[in-house]
Amino acid sequence: xxxxxxxSWIKNEKPLFSLYFKKNVKTLRAxxxxxxxxxxxxxxxxxxxxxxxxITQRIFEYETFWQWFIRDALNYYPIVSILLTGMIxxxxxxxxxxxxxxxxxxxxxxxLSNLRFLILHIxxxxxxxxLVFSIQGxxxxxxxxxxxxxxxxxxxxxxNSLFFLTFTFILTALTRNNIIxxxxxxxxxxxxxxxxxxxMDLLAITYxxxxxxxxxxIYIWNGVIIKNINVILSILVFLLVPLILLAISIFGFETIxxxxx
Numbered sequence: 001x002x003x004x005x006x007x008s009w010i011k012n013e014k015p016l017f018s019l020y021f022k023k024n025v026k027t028l029r030a031x032x033x034x035x036x037x038x039x040x041x042x043x044x045x046x047x048x049x050x051x052x053x054x055i056t057q058r059i060f061e062y063e064t065f066w067q068w069f070i071r072d073a074l075n076y077y078p079i080v081s082i083l084l085t086g087m088i089x090x091x092x093x094x095x096x097x098x099x100x101x102x103x104x105x106x107x108x109x110x111x112l113s114n115l116r117f118l119i120l121h122i123x124x125x126x127x128x129x130x131l132v133f134s135i136q137g138x139x140x141x142x143x144x145x146x147x148x149x150x151x152x153x154x155x156x157x158x159x160n161s162l163f164f165l166t167f168t169f170i171l172t173a174l175t176r177n178n179i180i181x182x183x184x185x186x187x188x189x190x191x192x193x194x195x196x197x198x199x200m201d202l203l204a205i206t207y208x209x210x211x212x213x214x215x216x217x218i219y220i221w222n223g224v225i226i227k228n229i230n231v232i233l234s235i236l237v238f239l240l241v242p243l244i245l246l247a248i249s250i251f252g253f254e255t256i257x258x259x260x261x
Contacts, residue, residue: 048141119165
């Protein structure tokens with residue numbers, strides 16, 4: 001991509017970014033999300049300060065980082081994804097601006113543009129949370145997570161968030177209802193762990209995240225990578241399901257009759 005094409009792309013994306021910023025960054029949802037994304041940092045801060053006397057590099061990576069910080073990140077980062085995604089498309093219909101927007105830009109371009117900015121938004125928030133964790137460890141314990149483990153943990157939590165982002169995205173795009181697109185993902189997030197208790201493991205995202213997390217704990221402590229069908233399936237679910245949901249969102253939204261919304 002040459003300089004001219006880059007300038008043209010930036011020029012085309014700038015109005016869409018301004019619209020996204022106005023609708024989804026300067027909002028109460030965005031401010032609440034900014035607070036929630038740092039909840040794991042708050043919890044782990046107490047652990048660092050009260051148990052600093054026995055935390056070594058190995059314990060820091062195994063327990064402080066993966067068993068505490070990553071575990072809490074898997075619980076709280078999806079809330080951020082739901083809050084930021086839940087009204088991204090449906091609010092255009094509730095405010096009556098959908099016809100105006102889609103008369104000047106294709107639906108596919110608008111959806112993909114919103115999705116790009118949304119993913120970037122969530123990536124920045126999660127990176128800031130991970131960065132704060134690194135600073136906490138360095139200041140309080142003079143310990144940092146290895147770069148490889150940091151990258152694995154960040155990627156793992158991001159794909160977990162990406163599942164809820166795309167799940168919420170398909171609802172906001174196809175139902176065009178603010179309440180449904182926020183409420184249903186929250187309900188699923190709340191009862192996901194119950195699916196495992198009801199012997200409905202394959203329906204629970206927590207089942208797949210737990211498999212991957214347990215594999216990583218064994219790797220961190222023993223340096224052994226467990227390869228079995230459950231782990232492979234879990235990784236495939238994390239990688240493929242968001243892409244499938246996104247494809248359904250775009251295909252389904254292009255068939256919706258705007259004027260009847």
